[in-house]
Amino acid sequence: MGRPRATPEARPRYRRDGRLGESFEIEKRYVRGDNSLVWVSNSVSAIRDGHANIAQAVAISVDIGERRHAQEIERHLASMIASSNDAILGIDLGMTITSWNAAAEKLYGYSEREAVGQTVLMLVPDDRKEEEPTILRQIKAGQLVKPYETRRLRKDGRLVEVLLSVSPIRDANGRVIGASKTTHDIGSRKEAERLKSILVNELHHRVKNILATVIAIARQTIGRDKAIKEDVVAFENRLLSLSKAQDLLVHGEGQQADLGAVVKQATSPYPCEVFQIDGTSVSIPPKAAVLLSLALHELATNAAKYGALSTPEGRVSISWQDETRACGPLRIIWREHGGPEVTTPQRKGFGSTLIDRLLSSELRGQTKVSYEKSGVICIIEADLSKISESSI
Structure with missing residues (x-):
């Protein structure tokens, strides 16, 4: 172990207590042989001769590196809590506030002196009083309370919309002794x-x-x-x-629509029992939702006039496969069966033209219609990754 590096404030005390011969403790940093630093606590005692003069000194050194490291972590965490933009407060198992940071004062209007020692229920509106006992039961069981949106009460009586999360505080033995509550203002x-x-x-x-x-x-x-x-x-x-x-x-706030909901809406004018709908949940952009709705409407209209929906026994299955995660297209299959025998039409109607043009030009996809004797089969493929997010 090399020479000690005492902290500047410790040096005067070392010299003073050394002259007086009084026992004292001092923390120092030492340089090891590998040039790394180690924190040591030295307990120094004087040994006197027969004339009461200081003959020598005895020092007992204890490695306190882990303790100093823990203290540094505590100081760092305390600094983070103090400077956080989120309100962070601690409570004990009796729901009494034990700590209060500056952001909590800003959010709730209470100073640290006013808040610490008071019940946390002073922040809870009357219609949400049951939340705290529920949270406390979870904390006592050692569980984290997942972030959830709620309301809290300011000192001036105003309500604030917040995102609240709670985690247990444990002592050195792992026993739950309280809770840390982090509150984010989402007003x-x-x-x-x-x-x-x-x-x-x-x-x-x-x-x-x-x-x-x-x-x-x-x-x-x-x-x-x-x-x-x-x-x-x-x-x-x-x-x-x-x-x-x-x-x-x-209903989707203008951002996305669920394909299943689009299919059910487009087929809603007809009895639901004549359709077999099968597919996973797929979110599609606004333009795709509108165009697919129009395409399915045209298919259902034609089926009601000439195809499976024109007879009581007729049925239509609608299924889709989402290959978008693998950079593939969305594939929708419309299949009719149980209706009258189908023949290929001599001319292309407006509905078929609408489907082809809209889907090919706007959905960057393609449509294939097969007029099988057992029923019409229409396969729609759309590349959702190339569709503009703007509404039609």
């Missing part, structure tokens, strides 16, 4: 979500009004001639399908 985020919901609903309302206006104009403009009344009804039904697809996007 701004919740307000932004509420505003977004209002805007999305307002936009949805306006879109629905526009579609209703288009239907009214169609009825007044091209619906007077009985010969084309069927075309007007078909046009109205397509707009209604588009409107229902917009409903799905509103």
Whole structure:
């Protein structure tokens, strides 16, 4: 072991106590043979001769490296807690506040002096008082409380939206003695979500009004001639399908729609028992949701006129395979059976043209329709990775 490196503040005491011959303890850093540092606690005692003069000194050295390391960790954690932007407080098993950082003071309005020693229930609104006993039961069992959204009460009486997580505090023997509660203020985020919901609903309302206006104009403009009344009804039904697809996007906050929900919405005008729907949950972007809804509407309309849905015994199976995780396409299979014998049509109708053009140009995919005698089979492939996230 090399020369000691006493801390500067310890040197005066070393010299003073050494002159007086008093016993003392001092912590030093020593340099080992490998040039690494070690912390040591020295207990120094003077040995006097027969004339009461100091003849020599005895030092007992104890390696305190682990203790110093633990102290450094404690100081580091204390610094992190003190400077955290999240409110962090400690409570004992009686729900009494034992520690309180600066962010807690900012969030709740209570100073550390006002909060420590008080019950944590002072932060809980009356309608959520049952939360704390439930949390305490989990903590006593040594369990972590997963982050969850709730409300807490400020000193001025205002409620704040927070994300709360709780973990047990243990003593040196591993016994649970309290809990650490971390609270993140999510008020701004919740307000932004509420505003977004209002805007999305307002936009949805306006879109629905526009579609209703288009239907009214169609009825007044091209619906007077009985010969084309069927075309007007078909046009109205397509707009209604588009409107229902917009409903799905509103429920998904305009970001994504579930493919299963799109399929069920598109087939909702017909009895549910005639469909067999099979596929995993797949989230699709807004444009894909609208276009697939229109495509499925056209397939169902044609099936009701000429195919499986035109007879009581007819059935339709709709299944899909999601290969997007493997950089493959989304593959949807529409298969009719039990209906009248199918023949290939002499000309391509509007619905088939709509499906081909929309899916090929907008969904970056392809459609293959087979007119088997047992029923129509339509395979739709769409590359979702190439679809713009913007709505149609």
